[in-house]
Amino acid sequence: MAETLTTPTEDQIREALTSVIDPELKRSVVELGMVRTIAIGAAGAVGVTISLTTGGCPLRNQFIADVNEHVGSVPGVSSVEVAFDVLSDEEKSALRAKLGMPGGLPTGALATIGSILCIGSGKGGVGKSSLTANLAVALANEGKSVGILDADVWGYSIPRMFGLGGQRPPVDATRKIVPLEAHGVKVMSIGFFVEEDSAVVWRGPMLHKALTQFLQDVAWGDLDFLLIDLPPGTGDVSMTLAQLVPQSEFVLVTTPQDTAQKVARRAAEMADKVEIPVAGVIENMAGFVTPEGGRYEIFGRGGGQALADEVDVPLLASVPLTMPLREQADAGEPLVSVNPDDPAAQAVRSAARGLIAMAPVRVQAPAPAPAPIGMSLPMA
Ligand SMILES: Nc1ncnc2c1ncn2[C@@H]1O[C@H](COP(=O)(O)OP(=O)(O)O)[C@@H](O)[C@H]1O
Ligand SMILES: [Mg+2]
Missing domain, CATH: 3.40.50.300 (P-loop containing nucleotide triphosphate hydrolases)
Structure with a gap:
């Protein structure tokens, strides 16, 4: 019997993204405010843009794999495309504040x-x-x-x-x-x-x-x-x-x-x-x-x-x-x-x-x- 094709909703995609954890900051990309855009095409093609803390982020491939895994398992999703941009300086300061990291400390993840x-x-x-x-x-x-x-x-x-x-x-x-x-x-x-x-x-x-x-x-x-x-x-x-x-x-x-x-x-x-x-x-x-x-x-x-x-x-x-x-x-x-x-x-x-x-x-x-x-x- 043919499966009914439902178009996934943005909420479902966002929910799936709560399982994508930034390996350094140990919180989900949703919680960290790193999900820049979610685009859902007619045939269930989903595009997600993740805002990284650094353009030189060594974790891109990890994010690509994790987003593919979790978003890809939402019913009705036919393909997943992951793109990246970088948090602005203001967004980074806001994130630092949110995580209780005063300016410049610690340097690792937000450098x-x-x-x-x-x-x-x-x-x-x-x-x-x-x-x-x-x-x-x-x-x-x-x-x-x-x-x-x-x-x-x-x-x-x-x-x-x-x-x-x-x-x-x-x-x-x-x-x-x-x-x-x-x-x-x-x-x-x-x-x-x-x-x-x-x-x-x-x-x-x-x-x-x-x-x-x-x-x-x-x-x-x-x-x-x-x-x-x-x-x-x-x-x-x-x-x-x-x-x-x-x-x-x-x-x-x-x-x-x-x-x-x-x-x-x-x-x-x-x-x-x-x-x-x-x-x-x-x-x-x-x-x-x-x-x-x-x-x-x-x-x-x-x-x-x-x-x-x-x-x-x-x-x-x-x-x-x-x-x-x-x-x-x-x-x-x-x-x-x-x-x-x-x-x-x-x-x-x-x-x-x-x-x-x-x-x-x-x-x-x-x-x-x-x-x-x-x-x-x-x-x-
Ligand atoms: N332009 C140069 N003038 C003089 N000695 C050099 C020059 N470039 C390299 N050397 C010497 O050649 C040797 C090999 O250099 P090194 O930088 O260790 O090479 P690699 O890292 O490619 O193996 C070292 O003893 C170094 O001091
Ligand atoms: Mg050498």
Whole structure:
């Protein structure tokens, strides 16, 4: 016998949404006032817009799945479309007040992150971590609030580069991990939690869990930029990050050599596959600059530009090899901090300015409520 098709009502949808719980704030999206719009089409096609606390919210996929599950089980619903926008500053303050959180406290759930940049190269040894560290300091020196998430679980080196080796970050009253701060940059690394030089075997699920924690359980506060130092390779971790922070972007690091460029191109292809846009390319080890100012093209030239042209993004900088860059990394004080006029530091600073200039157009702008971004999962 054919089932009678009833059109679901807005009340029914809202009722179903009371089962969608914000994992961080532990209350339903209805109670939190995060349901922006509910649209019900003739054939039972339902569109729901959820207002997130932050454009860089790592929980989008969770919301999509939960809304699909609960709204999808309301009788008469034929499909569910989930879109997102972001609570305005006033709405966020109101929410803070409602939850009894005075201004700015705690930062975790209600913090905003302007740009999330994953620094990737496809292979190790091209200077990814050195550039991440110096880029972060350069951004901070331009007045930006900056965090580094060292996601290179196999070869973490960020703590050492900031002179933070052997330290352990504290946990605040809300049980969030507080990043350590050095040279104006908030730093979080797996290296803070494992014994030095111990070989940690990371399997997929563990890695996923660790990265999730670093994004969700760390009191980052409001950041203009979060730089993520990716491990070499293009598999598991980039997929995981793509799932956690689908609105992040890649910055590809390559050396001028053909082979490095090929590897970086593979990283670009992976970025494309997981639908993470590439913001730009940084060429590193682009010639050796002697203390006297002489320049030698040790690894050839042009690889960075060629890759940038190929991916059709800007070449953010061409950073030469200089002795102080390595020496400062080893000494735990990023070069940009101590000698901003060094040729390598200058190049990194110009990359930082480029990223800042690009930020307004790349910002995860809240989509106006009636224009859904159109993310949906197939109905079960
Ligand atoms: N532009 C540069 N000038 C001098 N040394 C560099 C430069 N870039 C990287 N290095 C050095 O090369 C080595 C590898 O760099 P690192 O940043 O650890 O690479 P990755 O993170 O890609 O493995 C380090 O010893 C670092 O100090
Ligand atoms: Mg590294």
